[in-house]
Amino acid sequence: MIEVMKLVKNAVGREVPTEINEEKQIPFMGVNKYKVDGVKHAQKIPSNSDFPLDGNKTVASLKDALIKAGLKNGMTISTHHHFRNGDLIANQIFDIAKELGVKNLRWFPSASFPCHEHLIQYLEDGTINRIEGSMNGALGKFCS
Incomplete structure (x- = not known):
């Protein structure tokens, strides 16, 4: 139906x-007609002691960066398509999410390409539950 x-x-x-x-x-x-209802949890206020003395905030790996960023169930991950069919970072992000047991992620790419066929397995197992963006290649066929 x-x-x-x-x-x-x-x-x-x-x-x-x-x-x-x-x-x-x-x-x-x-304009000025909608009033938001509810409360918002504020983020932790950072202090200088949270950062290395040399000012270098880089971390050793993408996994460390995702953990420090607080990756959790239900979040949206956005990626840009500047590498086009050479973009393997999105694949790595969702490989790590799977490894960490994170589920129900929304991927918001500016575009997907044949190199993202790898992500079909994560749509099937629930790591990714929605994609909102341009769909191409095998991933586009899978979603249609």
């Missing part, structure tokens, strides 16, 4: 969906 998308008119008169990819959306209500 095909589900009909529910549309509502926003403040500028455009019909927009109330849900996209199973996530509720709030249509534009006009």
Whole structure:
């Protein structure tokens, strides 16, 4: 059965969906019309003692960087396509995520290429649960 998308008119008169990819959306209500509800957890305030004395904040590996960045279930990872079909960093990121047991990641590439076929296994096992971006090659075929 095909589900009909529910549309509502926003403040500028455009019909927009109330849900996209199973996530509720709030249509534009006009300038200063929408008041956010809830609270926001602030990040830890860094101090000089958190960084090396020489100022070099590089880490030994991509895995260390992802751990320090706080990679966890449900996060969005965005990558740029400047390497095009030579981009293997996205593959490495999700290899590490799998190794760390991280699940339900959203990948937001500016584009995917045949070199990203490797990521199909992570769509199948739940490491990646959504891709939002241009899809090409075997990965594009898999998702269509």
